Amino acid sequence: MATSILTGGGIVEFAAALFGTDDDPMDPVIKRDGLVHGLLHAADSMAQVRVNYNPILAGASEGQDSFETIETPASTSDFLLVGGTPFGPWPLTIRANGAPYKLRVRFAGAVASTVATATFRVVIFPLIRISTSDITLAVDSTFEATTSSATVDWISGTSQGTVGSSTLITVTARQAQSWTREVEVFNAVSSPAAGVSIEQVRVMAYVFAKTTDVTKLPRMHALHIEEYIGT
Numbered sequence: 001m002a003t004s005i006l007t008g009g010g011i012v013e014f015a016a017a018l019f020g021t022d023d024d025p026m027d028p029v030i031k032r033d034g035l036v037h038g039l040l041h042a043a044d045s046m047a048q049v050r051v052n053y054n055p056i057l058a059g060a061s062e063g064q065d066s067f068e069t070i071e072t073p074a075s076t077s078d079f080l081l082v083g084g085t086p087f088g089p090w091p092l093t094i095r096a097n098g099a100p101y102k103l104r105v106r107f108a109g110a111v112a113s114t115v116a117t118a119t120f121r122v123v124i125f126p127l128i129r130i131s132t133s134d135i136t137l138a139v140d141s142t143f144e145a146t147t148s149s150a151t152v153d154w155i156s157g158t159s160q161g162t163v164g165s166s167t168l169i170t171v172t173a174r175q176a177q178s179w180t181r182e183v184e185v186f187n188a189v190s191s192p193a194a195g196v197s198i199e200q201v202r203v204m205a206y207v208f209a210k211t212t213d214v215t216k217l218p219r220m221h222a223l224h225i226e227e228y229i230g231t
Contacts, residue, residue, distance in 0.1 A: 048227035050103065051087040051205050055222065065151075066110075066219040069209050079121060079135050079208040082220045088204035089127045091183075093227055098173040100201065101227040105169050107145050108222035110152045111211060117148045118218030120155070120209045122225075124169055126179035127202040140170035140180050151222045166227060176201045 067084035092100040103124070111118035122143040123135060135142070139159050145157030159165045171179075182197040205225055209218035 011211070048093060048101075049224070050227065051088050051223050053084070053087065054108075055142045066221045067207075068219055072217070073210060073214045076210065076212050076214060078158045079119075079132075079210045082120075082207040082209050082218070084220070085207040086125070087223065087225075089128035089202045091200040091202050092171060092176060094176060094201060098177060100161050100171045100173075100176050101229060102165075103169040103225050104167055104228040106154055106167075106208075106222070106224040107143070107157065107220075108143070108152060108154045108217060109147060109209075109220045110150055111147060111218050112146060112150065112216040113213070114150050116211050116213035116216035117146060118209055118211050118216075119144060119146045120157075120207060120218060120220065121160075122169070122223065123206045123208065124171055124203050125206055127204060128179065128181060130204075130206065140165065140168075140172075141175065143169050147165040152161075152219075154222075169225070170200075171203070203217070 067082050069080040070083050071080050073080055092106075094100050105122055107120060107122060109118065109120055121135060122145075124141040125134070140159040140161030140163045142160040143157055144160055145155040147153075147155045156166060157171055161170070163170055179201045180199050181202065183200045183202070184197050187195045205223070207220055207223065209220070211218050
């Protein structure tokens with residue numbers, strides 16, 4: 001769970017009218033909600049880098065510091081798993097309203113030749129299930145980026161659902177509820193075995209790719225995912 005009890009979109013903000021004039025006393029509830037819970041949201045987010053695969057980007061080319069698809073595609077329409085993935089698992093931080101924090105994503109890649117175009121998909125799957133048919137679903141827990149460059153660089157993209165964010169992956173409250181499982185944990189440092197169960201939404205980040213020329217493979221060079229407190 002998030003450490004802030006508030007369910008808003010992130011840092012807590014209030015209308016200026018709530019604070020009165022300069023010489024008015026500060027309401028303790030407003031002060032608590034505006035400062036304490038805002039800081040709690042910020043602390044949750046900035047401490048949670050979930051994926052940080054980022055070898056040296058500068059000067060990387062061809063197969064240097066990169067992963068290609070595990071297999072050679074038989075068709076230009078085939079999304080295949082990229083080597084080195086998946087990343088995880090990790091537990092999503094869940095707000096009090098059941099919705100997870102969003103995930104900010106940055107992806108760097110290239111294609112083996114400029115005569116081809118590579119399409120990458122970063123997909124958030126629950127730990128308990130992965131379905132290849134879900135790779136092409138129009139949902140915001142899938143992020144797509146495309147490049148026709150043989151030069152390694154960060155690639156712009158967009159999530160595939162109705163939100164269509166250029167930087168964020170969204171797991172909905174409904175998805176999180178269906179992905180929730182009980183996990184056994186230690187209830188004390190000195191415990192010889194797991195003694196209690198808690199509910200967690202454990203996920204993994206998979207990277208798939210396809211290419212317009214099956215002889216020119218896509219290459220993943222970096223992936224960074226962190227929890228994000230904003231709307």
